[in-house]
Amino acid sequence: MNLWMWLLLACLLAYAWKLLGYLVPASLLRDPRMSRIAGTMTIGLLASLTIVNTAASGQSLTLDARLGALAAAGVALWFRAPFLVVVLAGAGAAAGLRLLGWD
Amino acid sequence: MKLLQSPAVRVGLSISIATGLYGVSFGALSVTSGLDFWQTMALSLLLFSGGSQFAFIGVVAGGGSGVAAMGAATLLGMRNGIYGMQVNALLRPRGWLRFAAAQVTIDESTATSTGQTDPGEQKRGFWTAGIGIFVLWNVFTAVGALAGGALGDPKQWGLDGAAVAAFLGLLWPRLKGREPMAIAVVCALATVLAVPFVPAGVPILVAAVVAALIGWFSHGRSDEGLEPDVEPYAGNPSGHHPGHHSGPDSNRPSDRPPDRPPGGAE
Numbered sequence: 561m562n563l564w565m566w567l568l569l570a571c572l573l574a575y576a577w578k579l580l581g582y583l584v585p586a587s588l589l590r591d592p593r594m595s596r597i598a599g600t601m602t603i604g605l606l607a608s609l610t611i612v613n614t615a616a617s618g619q620s621l622t623l624d625a626r627l628g629a630l631a632a633a634g635v636a637l638w639f640r641a642p643f644l645v646v647v648l649a650g651a652g653a654a655a656g657l658r659l660l661g662w663d
Numbered sequence: 664m665k666l667l668q669s670p671a672v673r674v675g676l677s678i679s680i681a682t683g684l685y686g687v688s689f690g691a692l693s694v695t696s697g698l699d700f701w702q703t704m705a706l707s708l709l710l711f712s713g714g715s716q717f718a719f720i721g722v723v724a725g726g727g728s729g730v731a732a733m734g735a736a737t738l739l740g741m742r743n744g745i746y747g748m749q750v751n752a753l754l755r756p757r758g759w760l761r762f763a764a765a766q767v768t769i770d771e772s773t774a775t776s777t778g779q780t781d782p783g784e785q786k787r788g789f790w791t792a793g794i795g796i797f798v799l800w801n802v803f804t805a806v807g808a809l810a811g812g813a814l815g816d817p818k819q820w821g822l823d824g825a826a827v828a829a830f831l832g833l834l835w836p837r838l839k840g841r842e843p844m845a846i847a848v849v850c851a852l853a854t855v856l857a858v859p860f861v862p863a864g865v866p867i868l869v870a871a872v873v874a875a876l877i878g879w880f881s882h883g884r885s886d887e888g889l890e891p892d893v894e895p896y897a898g899n900p901s902g903h904h905p906g907h908h909s910g911p912d913s914n915r916p917s918d919r920p921p922d923r924p925p926g927g928a929e
Contacts, residue, residue, distance in 0.1 A: 602888040
């Protein structure tokens with residue numbers, strides 16, 4: 561139930577952000593700093609989420625099959641593969657490496 | 664059907680299919696991260712913002728708390744507020760329409776709209792992409808959640824690797840140039856350094872603070888990082904859709920008459 565509470569709060573706040581854009585005066589848009597922070601935070605959070613899901617196990621850092629997934633996804637993206645192909649490449653690499661005994 | 668002759672509608676429909684399809688990966692990853700079917704659907708129906716949804720389940724999968732998951736999702740959703748201002752300046756929705764417009768204001772609907780110059784096309788592009796993605800994203804989330812629940816051991820299928828790939832896939836289109844690359848490296852490094860010292864999930868928030876500080880103190884492009892996950896105008900040789908830099912006071916070529924009377928699009 562606890563997770564439900566945070567989940568619904570996240571939904572509410574996500575909608576609040578979206579609606580805020582329609583309710584605040586347009587002059588705020590002329591402050592480039594706000595959109596700049598929104599942009600740098602998007603990059604920073606996605607980079608952080610990528611590395612956490614690759615190398616973190618709780619509070620320790622590990623190198624396992626997920627590193628192969630990162631590399632495979634990078635190669636797929638380099639060749640401009642569509643998103644779903646990138647995700648499948650990541651899954652395939654991790655599953656394949658585990659099959660070979662590297663976990 | 665006349666509506667299909669609108670370039671914005673056609674772009675909106677193709678982006679809906681491309682984006683909607685990867686709802687499968689969200690649905691499957693969400694249930695293997697420990698969320699149940701309805702929690703997964705609640706995220707797609709109510710939160711409805713791909714990056715934030717992946718962030719929420721990514722934190723939960725890593726053993727993070729609900730509050731950290733909410734924090735990461737919320738910080739990542741800030742850019743939708745910026746998009747809201749852009750779309751509001753172009754479309755000026757009135758009454759209940761603005762509450763509906765807000766829910767479907769995401770990377771792709773905004774990019775489809777701002778990529779058009781004609782006001783009627785901007786409107787058609789926004790609503791086609793917004794509603795199209797909302798419907799397909801939710802349908803494919805359900806498909807993914809049901810399939811993911813039947814998979815058994817998620818590690819055997821490499822689903823943790825799929826999550827890694829999904830985040831890199833979301834990050835990739837935003838790494839245009841040296842500066843966003845540097846921001847990504849610095850934030851990744853801050854994350855790695857924080858992992859051993861703080862509870863799971865918190866390193867992501869540390870990176871958000873670092874990124875916000877970079878944004879506050881440096882002076883780069885003001886729309887850096889505000890690229891859609893799936894670029895609707897990928898065929899555009901400049902690689903960047905026109906109109907993306909424009910604010911509400913940039914003059915639109917409104918002297919050109921719209922193809923049909925305004926409001927006849929929906």
